[in-house]
Amino acid sequence: ADTVATLRALGLATTGAGMNLAEARAPALVERQGLRIGVLSYNAVGPREGWATSRKPGCAYVKVLTHYELDHASPGGPPSIYTFCAPESLESMAADIEALRPQVDLLVVAFHKGVGHVPARVEHYERAVGRAAIDAGADVVVGHHAHIIRGVELHHGRPIYHGLGNFVTVTRALSVSGNDSPERLAWAKKRQQLFGFVPDPAMPTYPFHPDSRHTLLASVVRRADGTLDAGLVPCWIDGAARPVPLGPDAAGPTLDYLRRITAQAGLKTRYEWQGDHVHVLGA
Numbered sequence: 001a002d003t004v005a006t007l008r009a010l011g012l013a014t015t016g017a018g019m020n021l022a023e024a025r026a027p028a029l030v031e032r033q034g035l036r037i038g039v040l041s042y043n044a045v046g047p048r049e050g051w052a053t054s055r056k057p058g059c060a061y062v063k064v065l066t067h068y069e070l071d072h073a074s075p076g077g078p079p080s081i082y083t084f085c086a087p088e089s090l091e092s093m094a095a096d097i098e099a100l101r102p103q104v105d106l107l108v109v110a111f112h113k114g115v116g117h118v119p120a121r122v123e124h125y126e127r128a129v130g131r132a133a134i135d136a137g138a139d140v141v142v143g144h145h146a147h148i149i150r151g152v153e154l155h156h157g158r159p160i161y162h163g164l165g166n167f168v169t170v171t172r173a174l175s176v177s178g179n180d181s182p183e184r185l186a187w188a189k190k191r192q193q194l195f196g197f198v199p200d201p202a203m204p205t206y207p208f209h210p211d212s213r214h215t216l217l218a219s220v221v222r223r224a225d226g227t228l229d230a231g232l233v234p235c236w237i238d239g240a241a242r243p244v245p246l247g248p249d250a251a252g253p254t255l256d257y258l259r260r261i262t263a264q265a266g267l268k269t270r271y272e273w274q275g276d277h278v279h280v281l282g283a
Contacts (some may be wrong), residue, residue, distance in 0.1 A: 002059065012116045016041025016110070017059045020254035021052040025092075026241035027100050035222070038097055040138075044085075044113040044129060045145055062111070063089040064125045083125040090129070093162055094136035101137035106222055109133040114146035114163050117195035117209045120261035122162050130160035139228060140220050148212040151262030152232065152269050159230035159280055162265075165215035166208060170241045174207040175199070206241040213237040214254040217245065230280040232250050232271075234258070248273050 005012050013028035028039040035067070043051065043061040052058030063086040093109075100107055111133075113126050130141045134155045141160040143150065150163030166195040172178065179185040188207065192198060200208040200249075213236060219227040234251040236244045246254060255271060255278065262269050268283035 014040070015039050015060075016043070017057075018052060019057045021056075021058075021060065024052040025096055027096070029039075029104070029179065033217055035106060037106045037108065038100045039108045039110065040093075040100065040122045041110040042093060042112070044111050044125070052255070059112075060193050061089070062086075062093055062129055064113075064129075065133045081123075083123045085125050085129055085132070089137045090132050093129075094132060097133060097136035097138055105226075106140070106220075108140045108142065109138040110142045110144065110236075110274060112145045113143050114150065117148055117191070117197055117212070118146070119148060119209070119211050120264035122267070123264045126162060127160075130162070131155045134160065138216070139222075140230075142218060147208050149214055149216055149258065149261070151265050151267040152230070153267045154230065154269065154280065154282050158228065159218075159220065161216070161218050161232075162267075164218060166212050166237060167215060167217075167235075167243050169208065170205045171207065172205055175204050176207070177201065177204055203239065203241060206237065211257065212233075214257045215243055216258070231274075231277040232280065233277050247276075 001019060004017065007014050013030050015028035016024060016025065018024040019025065030037045041060065043059045044064050051061045065084055065086060067082045069082065070077060071078050097107065097109065111129060115121055115123060121145040133141050139158055143163045144159055146163045147166055148163065148246050149165035152162065153160050167279060173184050173243055174188045176188050179188060200210060215235045217233040217235060219231040223229065232253040234246045236246055236254060238244050259271060270281040270283060271278050272281060
């Protein structure tokens with residue numbers, strides 16, 4: 001409640017959280033230069049204790065289920081992992097999008113989704129939930145949570161940014177060195193073991209995967225005829241943990257990284273510099 005009140009007092013529209021589920025599912029509505037923009041936001045990760053109900057504060061959500069399939073006769077061995085959205089949850093999200101669509105010129109849906117700190121990986125449910133949002137009427141889908149960038153795909157000409165990565169993410173809470181909380185320190189150590197990375201010790205306020213210093217800004221232009229020009233601006237997290245936009249002369253390594261993880265994830269997308277940003281194009 002404090003966060004929502006503070007943001008609104010600063011003139012920022014909020015969505016995705018509220019004092020009950022109806023408030024959490026309500027869109028943020030903004031009008032600029034005659035363009036009506038609507039934003040919806042859903043948590044697809046958890047923790048479930050943070051999800052709103054009709055009588056409990058929290059966030060709007062899409063419920064995701066996980067199935068582990070043992071592919072060979074070795075109990076305890078590594079399984080194949082399948083993830084999918086609960087149908088009734090997808091239907092609720094689609095109803096929100098369909099209700100908002102006639103009210104706005106541009107409809108954006110954000111998802112808190114993805115496996116953190118792991119390069120390239122896009123889970124089954126992530127593709128399904130992004131495409132379902134587009135099918136219901138969204139113009140743009142933006143993913144966050146993983147603390148590392150993912151590739152971009154186009155679905156019916158609409159962009160799905162599977163993960164924009166970090167931006168302003170400065171913290172000591174997840175650092176192994178100088179952490180004064182036993183609980184946070186234990187999680188900081190376990191997190192590195194679970195996800196197989198070691199942060200740069202020279203950046204104590206940026207305890208994330210080294211690859212996460214490659215990051216992105218989404219750039220979407222809506223033309224007068226309603227079509228979209230999907231793009232992005234490559235950025236680099238500098239030594240002080242600040243995001244720095246990169247031009248064509250400096251963005252080569254970040255763009256090469258984006259192309260590599262896009263291919264590894266099986267996304268059929270091309271990225272080409274045109275003007276002051278990178279355009280997202282179909283294969």
